[in-house]
Amino acid sequence: MRKLFRRGHLQTNTAAMSSKRIVIITSGGDAPGMNAFIRAACRAALHEGWDVYGGRRGYEGLINDDFVPLDRAATANRIARGGTFLGTARSMEFFKPEGRAKAAANLHKRGIDALIACGGDGTFRGAELLQAEHGIQVVGAPGTIDNDLVGCDYTIGYDTAVNTAAEAIDRIRDTAESHGRTFFVEVMGRHAGSIAMDVGVACGAEFIAVPETVTNLAEVCAHMHRKGPQKRFIGVIGEGDEEGDATMIAAKMKETYGIEVKVTILGHIQRGGSPTVRDRILASRLGVAAVEAVRNGASNIMVGEVGSSIVHTPLAETFGTHKPIRPGILQLAEILT
Ligand code: ATP
Numbered sequence: 001m002r003k004l005f006r007r008g009h010l011q012t013n014t015a016a017m018s019s020k021r022i023v024i025i026t027s028g029g030d031a032p033g034m035n036a037f038i039r040a041a042c043r044a045a046l047h048e049g050w051d052v053y054g055g056r057r058g059y060e061g062l063i064n065d066d067f068v069p070l071d072r073a074a075t076a077n078r079i080a081r082g083g084t085f086l087g088t089a090r091s092m093e094f095f096k097p098e099g100r101a102k103a104a105a106n107l108h109k110r111g112i113d114a115l116i117a118c119g120g121d122g123t124f125r126g127a128e129l130l131q132a133e134h135g136i137q138v139v140g141a142p143g144t145i146d147n148d149l150v151g152c153d154y155t156i157g158y159d160t161a162v163n164t165a166a167e168a169i170d171r172i173r174d175t176a177e178s179h180g181r182t183f184f185v186e187v188m189g190r191h192a193g194s195i196a197m198d199v200g201v202a203c204g205a206e207f208i209a210v211p212e213t214v215t216n217l218a219e220v221c222a223h224m225h226r227k228g229p230q231k232r233f234i235g236v237i238g239e240g241d242e243e244g245d246a247t248m249i250a251a252k253m254k255e256t257y258g259i260e261v262k263v264t265i266l267g268h269i270q271r272g273g274s275p276t277v278r279d280r281i282l283a284s285r286l287g288v289a290a291v292e293a294v295r296n297g298a299s300n301i302m303v304g305e306v307g308s309s310i311v312h313t314p315l316a317e318t319f320g321t322h323k324p325i326r327p328g329i330l331q332l333a334e335i336l337t
Contacts, residue, residue, distance in 0.1 A: 019050060022114045026038065026058060026118045027126070028119040028120045031144050031271065032271070032272070032279055033280060034086075035275075042287075045294075052071070054070045058119070060093070068086075080280075081274065082271075082274055100130055104136060115130065118140070118141045118156065119143050124140045139301060139303065140318070141286045142156060145188060151313025154278075161195060162195055168269065170203060179232075183261070185236055185264045185266060191239075191240045193325055195270070197238070201329060206235065206337055208235070220235070289303040289310045298312055
């Protein structure tokens with residue numbers, strides 16, 4: 001495999017390629033698979049004969065001129081690691097035009113032609129402004145556990161996050177079953193119920209609450225009674241549900257119906273850990289696709305995988321629209337919970 005790659009590499013006429021200098025950043029919430037993305041984008045750019053830099057801590061690195069040269073060695077032994085070795089941040093300064101002007105000045109000073117940014121909708125809002133205000137070529141890639149972006153079937157990190165959450169809920173189910181208890185498990189997702197819905201169906205939950213559908217606590221209570229007393233009952237609660245978080249919903253169950261509910265909040269455990277094979281492959285494919293997009297002169301777009309194709313979606317669409325939950329999974333939940 002290695003040999004084949006090398007042979008292919010030698011056949012490439014690097015003299016015919018236009019030389020570029022790019023910077024890769026990871027921004028917003030970290031997601032498993034970001035390292036695999038950096039590795040793939042870096043190596044694809046090296047394959048083109050380009051100079052590659054990493055910006056440390058997302059937009060903070062661009063503002064503070066905190067860049068690190070990237071090569072094969074710098075991206076070795078990273079693919080299986082969670083988090084992002086470049087670091088990430090929520091940069092307050094980048095919200096301001098002065099912050100973005102500083103970032104652009106540093107990019108110009110270093111002769112950087114293009115920015116590849118892996119993150120969520122906030123990251124893409126920032127990237128779009130950098131392009132509009134300073135003419136910098138920007139290409140985004142979806143890196144967030146929430147799977148809330150249009151223009152892709154799945155975001156980098158989502159598969160790992162749902163598998164981590166499912167493993168945790170399977171463990172909770174063992175103890176819930178033994179004691180005949182009710183547990184509500186809160187999973188991440190902010191305004192998007194994708195994690196809760198997929199994990200709820202995958203773990204055989206009896207109740208799934210997501211922001212996209214109406215939660216009817218009286219119906220949940222009736223469902224519990226149908227199961228009978230002393231029976232295990234698992235509810236998966238997505239962040240952002242209109243009835244509140246898992247603690248609030250549990251309190252309402254106690255207050256209104258006298259039902260005792262134990263609450264587990266999975267929290268940041270869902271962000272960590274070694275990325276699944278699916279996330280590593282997705283990240284690798286999108287890393288290469290991002291470099292191809294830069295090479296082809298695309299800008300102000302996000303690369304995503306839809307079906308088996310790579311598609312380019314204007315950045316403005318990625319933060320203008322929320323991805324709805326897949327109708328198929330809603331139907332499954334309806335039948336199976
Ligand atoms: P996640 O979905 O995992 O939270 P995200 O990319 O949406 O990822 P945010 O914190 O919303 O995470 O955004 C990342 C960064 O992008 C912000 O910290 C900020 O620096 C920049 N950013 C977000 N929104 C804007 C905006 N409206 N204008 C300029 N910059 C922005």
